[in-house]
Amino acid sequence: MIGILAQVSTVATGEPVLGTSGLIFIGIYCCLLLLIGWLGHRAKKENTLADFYLGGRGLGFAVLLLTLYATQYSGNTLMGFAGDAYRNGFNTLSIVMGMMSIIGAYFIYAPKLYRLSHSRGYITMGDYLTDRFHMRSLTVCAVILGIVALCNYILTNMLVLGKLVVWLSGGGISFTTGVIVLAVIMVAYEFLGGMRSVAWTDMMQGLILLLGVTLIFGAIFYYNDGVTGMIERLHEHKPQALVAPTAAENREWWSRIVLFFFGISMYPHAIQRVYSAKSEQTLKRSLQFMVFLPLITTLLMVLLGVIGAGKFPGLDKTGSDRITLLMLQDLAQTGNSGLSQALVVLFVAAIIAATMSTIDSALLAISSLITKDIYQPLRPSLSQDQLTAFGKGSSIVLMAVTVGFAIWLQDATTIMALIKLKLELLCQIAPAFFLGLHWRLLRGSAVLAGLLTGTATAVLMKQFGVLADSGISPGLYGLAMNVIVLLVVQALLPVAKRTSL
Amino acid sequence: MKFLLYAVSILVMSLTVPWFFSTEPGDAMNAPDAGLPLWVIYNIGASIFYAALVAALIHWAWNASAGAPEEETTSGGAGQ
Secondary structure (H helix, E strand, C coil), X not given: CHHHHHHHHCCCCCCCCCCHHHHHHHHHHHHHHHHHHHHHHHCCCCCCHHHHHHHHHCECHHHHHHHHHHHHCCHHHHCHHHHHHHHHHHHHHHHHHHHHHHHHHHHHHHHHHHHHHHHHCCCCHHHHHHHXXXXXXXXXXXXXXXXXXXXXXXXXXXXXXXXXXXXXXXXXXXXXXXXXHHHHHHHHHHHHHHHHHHHHHHHHHHHHHHHHHHHHHHHHHHHCCHHHHHHHHHHHHCHHXXXXXXXXXXXXXXXXXXXXXXXXXXXXXXXXXXXXXXXXXXXXXXXXXXXXXXXXXXXXXXXXXHHHHHHCCCCCHHHHCCHHHHHHHHHHHHCCHHHHXXXXXXXXXXXXXXXXXXXXXXXXXXXXXXHHHHHHHHXXXXXXXXXXXXXXXXXXXXXXXXHHHHHHHCCCCCCHHHHCCCHHHHCCCHHHHXXXXXXXXXXXXXXXXXXXXXXXXXXXXXXXXXXXXXXXXXXXXXXXXXXXXXXXXXXXXCCCCCCCC | CHXXXXXXXXXXXXXXXXXXXXXXXXXXXXXXXXXXXXXXXXXXXXXXXXXXXXXXXXXXXXXXXXXXXXXCCCCCCCCC
């Protein structure tokens, strides 16, 4: 994500990347999003939190699969992964496995959580925590961690969107105008139909992303002589890209996979999608398909970056993050210019789609956490209508605040290190789900002690660079401390009554 | 039983890392003469195996992971 920011910020003004037809295409795409939002509003069955935040628990196979897909892949998939592969060669394959590992994590907690969510009416991750541990402080701490991580996620994606608009229009549309217009579109369709609209727009965005990645890779792979051409060029220009990782690089590789496993699987909006499935069969089939999707998304972008490393050697960090576009421009010269132009439009649409689908899902999740887990316990007498209205209002306020921060921070660089903290925080919630769902004697106070210790460890280690050379993420050191403290506190406390969950 | 399945899936996940092909720093000249390097083929193959394993576990061991017999639920839960 930071790579994209660096990449798009280098082109503040100049020739527009998209011509008039490309801009019209993007305009039609935005209008379609609003239309889908309105259709989502028409499909509303009742004015309740479950209908607004979970689409009435009625997401079918295709919608669930594509909303999970579009939510988990952001603009980083298209730009950042290829750039990373350009610089690090096949070592970036760790991301492919990382994306698959998320489904392995779902296998551990989703089956039981899904059944509980339907029998006990969960809407947010906080509902499960409250029901399981009966400890308000634990729920609030976990929810705050989730909100902080999601706010960071939204902010980085908003920065990308704004700079993307400036870049695409050659400076004709300002950062502020671009961010505000796109934010209004996202809030509008989310306000109209909640999760139903978000999931339906995700479906379209997921299809654009899938189509964009496969077509771009297919064309570039074809015009660059496939695997043979790729390997020959790497031998000639960048043989180190072919060399197996060192032991330290393998540790880093493993750390990345495990961080994805515990961190991304804890995204509050991903947990809500587990709750939203129409049936257990729907959820099972969606996850079975999802586990293979990195092979036709992440892997293709990694290979594209590696092909680029042989084709355009010697690029710096900023240049290498632009490798996909360089490859498309090269395609225009060596292959079919009409095809290349169409692919550039598709590529841009895919980045915008991936980024918007990430923001809208995260925004909806934060709104639900604030409404259900923080506001409702303070005002238990409020009706479903009033809570839903509060949820919608909170989405608007949240988006306005995020847009304000994005405009304020558009040229800042020092704060970027702080907003990179996402998975390191989210993985501290993992023991509450991974252990809490399967260990009936586990007590909330042990989970809370572990969560606080793990979070403090991860943040401090990240901030002060402790053991930064070890190749292991600070988030995983935090998680290790989290589990140790959890076990010690659990052992010290009197034996708890077995939970009925 | 379910914990054994979790352990197996996590073990396979860890084994997709090309531990057995580790090189020393600065081994750039050890790149293979032709074709995809063996460690890349290993990793992609192991990743596909992991994906197939997880898909199979979701299919066959879902109920075991849920810890109770299947109670097919459909839309319209009690969620308020």
